[in-house]
Amino acid sequence: MNMVQPRLAPYVRRALRSSRAFHSSPRSYAPAPLSVAHLLDTPPPDPDNVTVNGFIRSIRNQKQRSFASVGDGSSLEPLQALLTPEQAQNLSTGTAVRLTGSWRPSPNPKAQSHELHVVGLDILGSADSATFPLQKKYHSPEFLRTIPHLRTRTPFNSTLLRFRSQSIAQVTDFFAGRDFTQTHPPIITSSDCEGAGEVFSVETAEKGRATAESDGSFFRSPKYLTVSSQLHLEALAQSVGSVWTLSPTFRAEKSETARHLSEFYMLEAEVNFVEEMEEVMSLVEDMLRHLTKGLYNSRVGQELLHGKRSGDQAEEASKRSEELERRWQGMMSESWPRITYTEAISLLEPHSEKFEHVPKWGSGLQAEHERFIASTVGNGQPVFVTNYPKAIKPFYMLPSSTDGSRETVDCFDLLVPEVCEIVGGSMREHRLEPLLSSMREHGLIPPNASSAEDLGTLKWYIDLRRWGSVPHGGFGLGFDRLLGYLSGVPNIREIVTFPRWVGRCDC
């Protein structure tokens, strides 16, 4: 039978020709390097001809042979390589190597199932053990924080990098499955979304001369690093319905706690055409369940739950595993408790003497209060606290009519034990006049603002209420806090690769 030849456009023919040329170019017959994770998980295609690139984590010399522990960041667990003392001569912790050899069952299967009998060794990058700060011993988180440029080479910190990457893959998958559009809102902004005055200003090193139109600054007027992408996401949600972003966020808070950073990542989503806050809360639940289930079924998730970390004592490690299982099971469970702020205050009041700050209707919940609520109400599940007093919340939240005579807004925080708040969200005030009144009350526009100029830097945001404004809501999730909670890392400074906090931004 005669095959009909498709007529190809010249540029397609060119592309095909060059791809054939690529495939017929002479091949190298050295086996492709395998990652340590691949080798540990799957029998290699040719066990007698295995190549691995990696770094020496430690080396142990005996008379007749030497053992190297080799890692490449793909696995918390290293592989064991068996070398001759001659081969091992110039190796020390940190040396980058390419090893070839055969992958053989280990005589000590309790420690490792297989080991690499090294035949060929290339030193790709030497490391002077006398000066290399990472050694084969336990390094405290405080010490490692002083060398963030090297810290991710430790097995556990490189595992955290992979954990973050896998988490991003999971949330991307979740939002794609729900037809959300991922967007990139700006980092440089002209307003303080939360109105808490915790903004960093942006300016060039040298300021120009002030004129009638400009104060001499690069953008003609003060600009800031974003404290939340929410306002811009609201604009974008009006175009495509549902949007999300995972963006850097900046807060000039002087809190030196294990939960605060000056630069962190916030995952924010905004949904248009949503009438009920319950729907936004369910979205948060579904997203976190999806994320946690995906991580639970991933290699890196299991490494964090059950893997051995440097400095581990058996008892402490098994306690940690149990606690992490509890946290993950809580995140994967259905129907998380939802209580109002007013109910939370009534739960706290009888225990006032336990707290440094007396819980009182009208005041914000302190971390100690959130911790109490999360551990007593949740029983391992995250807890939503809703409908906070209007007076302690930002201007953009929709007033709620559900809480009697007390003025509250349709907002929620999601609390987990230890880390406390990880998500904050709300329904947004979508009506023009009430938004203007709220902005007046918060001092964002003058009491009798009438002209466009009076509306200041948020004029564009007010504009969104003029044309096709519909009920909508959204949330922001502290991504680093979540990862800290799931990995059982008590200080967020270990979760972020190059952490910045008050007084610290060194490399």
Ligand SMILES: NC(=O)C[C@H](N)C(=O)O
């Ligand atoms: N997108 C959000 O709802 C987050 C909120 N603007 C906050 O910073 O807490």
